[in-house]
Amino acid sequence: MTGRFTIVGIGPGDPELLTIKAARVIGEAAVVAYHAGVGRSSHARRIAAAYFPADVIEEELRYPVTTGTTDHPGGYVGAMADFYESCAARLAAHLGADRDVVLLAEGDPLFYGSSMYLHDRFKDVYDTSVVPGVPAFSAATAAVSTPLVRQTDVLTVLPGTLPEPELARRLADTDAAVIMKLGRLFPRVRSALAQAGRLDGAWYVERASQAEERWLPVADVDPDSVPYFSLIVVPGDTATGSSMTRMRSVPAPPTDAIVNGAPAELLVVGLGPGRDEWLTPEATEALAGVDHVVGYGPYVGRVPQRAGLTRHASGNTVELDRARAALDLARAGERVAVVSGGDAGVFGMAAAVFEAAEAYPDVAVRVLPGVSAVQAVAARAGAPIGADFAVVSLSDRLKPWALIERRLRAVAEADLVLAIYNPASRSRMQQVAVARNVLLEHRKPDTVVVVGRDVGRAEESLTITTLAELDPATIDMKCLLIVGASSTRVAGGRVWTPRSTDEAPR
Structure with a gap:
């Protein structure tokens, strides 16, 4: 037999904010444990002491360090890890002796609480439960x-x-x-x-x-x-x-759509594939001068927040709605930028903005280029697009798959290097395999393929394989593929395509 381990939330400080259940569980405990700061009495004990049984065993768990420095060889993290291990050993001795242990936790136990570290250690070993408490907020x-x-x-x-x-x-x-x-x-x-x-x-x-x-x-x-x-x-x-006016409303547009003496303008900005260093100085300057940033949530999130900037983030399949909202703001006299990953003109927001802008002849649209994903992946691999190349998206959300297949065959027959955007998604898991089979009708199995994943981000990876060995199961929306031409070569781990060739298409 072993004792029960219960973590009890005791609220933010006022003893009267303990729950009835918390008071009961504390009053029935054989052992009550509580944390204490360096050189301080336990705040948790002060809150709950009135409910301690007369014969209770108390275990004070005093932190070795809080915000100060430590001479522990593992630094702060090492000191705290050792501390929690020693706490676990002390409480485990009571549990092993069939004593019920209550650990006091200020606020709610599982809300930024130290008690969760002992919970993690005990939950699979002892009968463990949690009594929630009033959180500080x-x-x-x-x-x-x-x-x-x-x-x-x-x-x-x-x-x-x-x-x-x-x-x-x-x-x-x-x-x-x-x-x-x-x-x-x-x-x-x-x-x-x-x-x-x-x-x-x-x-x-x-x-x-x-x-x-x-x-x-x-x-x-x-x-x-x-x-x-x-x-x-x-x-x-x-x-x-006020909550009754939570929905943002766009001001009525000026009758002549003139903003500060100049025609209304909407900027479309390419942010590059992910690295801050790949954001152009022109784009940086433009984003510093607007009052509104509109775009797909993850891209809006890459724009640094500052005073006066309003962010309008939305999902990934509402491009025209997003473009119209931005155009409405620009027409109303606001300084607005629509942001897009990579280059906004390569499967990005620029085309959607121009499509929507046909109904806004009084708003000028200016596109600021960015480093495209294909450029980033190519640079990481070497120079695979050093010769003629084509770019195709495998997404069939805006065009039929039959058309995509015809274009893949045309590129393959022309012996062009091929960059493939949007190769797969949760709802499109088979298209990479189909595309590979289409290309193999005209390309040799040993054709070089570069797979760039999250290029420009911390999780970046680059794989060099062949068309025959490409595993579609490893490809997702975070990938961009570059399929080489017959002249594309691999040397010293680098991929490059000669600028000229005398070879006939295969």
Whole structure:
């Protein structure tokens, strides 16, 4: 027999916010464990001590380090890993002796709590359960007495430890937010709020529900006075004003569509395949001068958030709707950029914008080029597109598959290097295999194939194979393929195609 291990959420600080179940479980425990900071009494014990049984065994789990430095050979991570192992050993001794152990967790146990590390170690070994608790952000919202989310609002909980640009981006892209883990990080969190246009209406709450509770606008907080027990609440109503006017409306267009003395203009910007270094100076300058960025969510997410910038992210199959929304904004006098990955003119947003722009003769459209995915993959491989080449998309969402097959045969018969975009998706798993078989009707099995995956991103990989050995099961939407011509060569791990050849097409 072994004891039961229960993690009990005890709320944000006010003992009266313990649940009835939490009080009962604590009162029945043989052992109560709680964490304590370096050189400090346990905050968790203070909250729950009134419910301890008279004969309870107490286990104080004192952290070896918090925000300071450590001489542990593994640094902070190593010191904490050893700490949790020692805690597990201490509590396991009680459980093995058939004693029920309760571990106190401030707020809710599974919400940024240290208790989860012991939960992970014990859940498959002992009878383990969790008693939820009131999270700190609920107490903070109650303190400022302001609704956090309404109706279809989206709430995002963010750690202040995120990089400032990422924090600003996420704040701009959500209706409401809670920001945890402040302390010395407060200045950069405040800066991120300002960049996201969310500083006004954001509330700072310190020691929520406790006797020392304090709350005030984030803009009024002294950065040197921010303790660990603090957080920021950004109500959803601050996103676009009242919840009854949450849907963005486009201002009525000027009668002559003249903006600051110049004709209305919409920019279409290619962001490149993924690396910041591949964003052109022209594109960088343009994005710094607009007030609205419109595009597919992941591409909009690559544009740094700053004060005054409104982001309009949407799904991947609403290109014309996205283009019309951007054109409406431009016609209304706003400075707008539609963003697209790679080069906007290569299977990107440029064509969709021009299609929609036929109904907007008073809005000029200007396209700023970007590094295309085929250029990026080719450069990583060597110079496979050093001679004539063609580019084909295998997506049949906007054109029939029969047409794609005819074009593949034409390219193969012409002995052109072929770059293949959109080779597969969740709903198109067989088309790569069909395309390979079509090409093999006119190309030798040992024709060189380059598979570039996530080129320009951290997960980048490059594979050099042949047409016969290409495994369609390994290809997805993150890949771009380059199928060589008969003259394409591989030497020293590099792929290149001579600029001239005397060979007849095969």
